[in-house]
Amino acid sequence: MGFLPKVEFLNSRTVEPVNRIPAELVEATCQKMAITPPKKARKLIDQMQQEQPYLMAYLLAAVEREFNRAEAELLYYWGLVIWQIMRQGTPSPRILSPAILNKVERDTFKMLKTLGRLKDRDLQKNVELIFQNRNQVEILKVVLEEIMEEDDEEIREEYKGMLFLYLHILVECFDR
Numbered sequence: 001m002g003f004l005p006k007v008e009f010l011n012s013r014t015v016e017p018v019n020r021i022p023a024e025l026v027e028a029t030c031q032k033m034a035i036t037p038p039k040k041a042r043k044l045i046d047q048m049q050q051e052q053p054y055l056m057a058y059l060l061a062a063v064e065r066e067f068n069r070a071e072a073e074l075l076y077y078w079g080l081v082i083w084q085i086m087r088q089g090t091p092s093p094r095i096l097s098p099a100i101l102n103k104v105e106r107d108t109f110k111m112l113k114t115l116g117r118l119k120d121r122d123l124q125k126n127v128e129l130i131f132q133n134r135n136q137v138e139i140l141k142v143v144l145e146e147i148m149e150e151d152d153e154e155i156r157e158e159y160k161g162m163l164f165l166y167l168h169i170l171v172e173c174f175d176r
Contacts, residue, residue, distance in 0.1 A: 070154035
């Protein structure tokens with residue numbers, strides 16, 4: 001029987017659906033972003049830089065550590081989409097700080113290290129449990145599906161999980 005060892009992962013809490021952004025809003029925002037002209041996208045990126053400077057710094061640091069050009073573009077795009085989705089919610093997302101980003105990243109990697117020690121069948125069960133207990137599950141589902149279905153040959157299969165992980169961290173930071 002699978003169990004999740006006691007790990008401080010965002011307080012290992014079961015999240016109540018407080019301020020959960022509905023699937024319809026997530027989908028509508030994703031569709032809107034998919035057809036956004038490049039000039040308008042550039043303005044949104046500039047706005048995100050103004051409103052969330054540490055978000056941009058975090059994405060840049062992740063790119064420098066992990067990803068090639070195509071993967072970096074995908075990470076930036078989904079970072080922008082997540083920020084747009086979270087801006088639609090109530091309340092508006094707080095300004096991310098290095099302390100929040102570092103804590104959530106540290107807790108996430110600590111949780112992953114613990115999960116890595118479990119048997120494969122338990123790992124799948126526990127990852128599903130963690131995923132189900134996230135407040136912004138609709139955002140995470142869309143991001144995961146889109147990244148896993150990405151068919152750009154420059155996006156390495158073995159890096160899709162890392163892309164999702166960094167984006168998951170952003171969602172968790174905004175949702176705090």
